[in-house]
Amino acid sequence: MKPSAHALVDIGANLGNKAFRDDLPAVLQRAAAAGVHDVVVTGTSVGASTEALALARTGDAPVRLWATAGIHPHHAKTWGPRATQSLRELCQAPQVRAVGECGLDFDRNFSPREDQLACFEAQLELAAELGLPVFLHERAAHEDFYAIMQRWRPRLRAAVVHCFTGDERALLRYLDLDLHIGFTGWLTDTRRGQHLVPLARRIPASRLMLETDAPYILPKNVRPTRERRNEPALLPHVLAAVALARGEPEAEVAAASTGTARAFFGIAAP
Numbered sequence: 001m002k003p004s005a006h007a008l009v010d011i012g013a014n015l016g017n018k019a020f021r022d023d024l025p026a027v028l029q030r031a032a033a034a035g036v037h038d039v040v041v042t043g044t045s046v047g048a049s050t051e052a053l054a055l056a057r058t059g060d061a062p063v064r065l066w067a068t069a070g071i072h073p074h075h076a077k078t079w080g081p082r083a084t085q086s087l088r089e090l091c092q093a094p095q096v097r098a099v100g101e102c103g104l105d106f107d108r109n110f111s112p113r114e115d116q117l118a119c120f121e122a123q124l125e126l127a128a129e130l131g132l133p134v135f136l137h138e139r140a141a142h143e144d145f146y147a148i149m150q151r152w153r154p155r156l157r158a159a160v161v162h163c164f165t166g167d168e169r170a171l172l173r174y175l176d177l178d179l180h181i182g183f184t185g186w187l188t189d190t191r192r193g194q195h196l197v198p199l200a201r202r203i204p205a206s207r208l209m210l211e212t213d214a215p216y217i218l219p220k221n222v223r224p225t226r227e228r229r230n231e232p233a234l235l236p237h238v239l240a241a242v243a244l245a246r247g248e249p250e251a252e253v254a255a256a257s258t259g260t261a262r263a264f265f266g267i268a269a270p
């Protein structure tokens with residue numbers, strides 16, 4: 001791994017995923033060596049959020065770990081008042097910096113749409129109540145998602161559409177709502193991500209953040225190895241692709257996105 005001069009924040013990594021069960025300490029060492037100073041560990045269910053918080057409480061990691069607490073739309077059918085109460089309790093921990101990931105996924109509909117809508121709104125309510133930012137997931141659900149966010153945005157401190165993969169109209173509507181945008185290695189995908197390349201320039205630096213979404217979405221500009229797993233140490237590849245798309249130096253995009261992420265999650269510089 002080449003050393004990186006750029007201090008980065010990975011705003012979304014699923015480090016509780018079983019893909020990292022055997023070698024998380026080495027994964028974190030590589031992240032630190034790659035310049036990734038902070039990783040926000042994504043919570044996708046009550047169980048996964050509990051695990052994300054446990055990781056974030058590990059004091060001796062070579063990178064600083066933070067957590068989100070939420071229920072992914074895929075798991076919306078597990079939602080109920082008890083789950084909201086569990087999330088509320090997790091959010092009391094100072095390491096939990098956002099509610100989510102939450103939102104709508106009508107691409108795969110692993111949970112019924114009615115469950116997704118109820119689970120999503122319950123988490124927006126919780127974020128509004130607690131004054132926490134929201135970490136959002138939207139896939140093939142722009143119209144419903146946008147209508148809900150239009151209603152809720154005034155009550156929310158801040159919100160990021162993580163792993164944005166939508167079209168120009170969706171992007172401009174999200175920016176109009178004063179939402180932040182998270183970019184992963186999706187734009188390096190020559191088959192399904194090329195529409196994002198011109199859109200990368202349309203995002204003000206103060207709203208753009210970088211993430212790996214590890215272990216998913218291995219950037220295609222990583223030299224292929226046997227390893228198909230994405231990890232936070234590969235965030236510089238997302239940076240490189242976004243900087244190229246924006247026509248800006250990597251150092252500039254790194255500094256801006258890191259500053260934006262620190263402000264969004266309330267993370268002080270180390």
Ligand SMILES: [Zn+2]
Pocket residue numbers: 101136137138162163
């Ligand atoms: Zn997601």
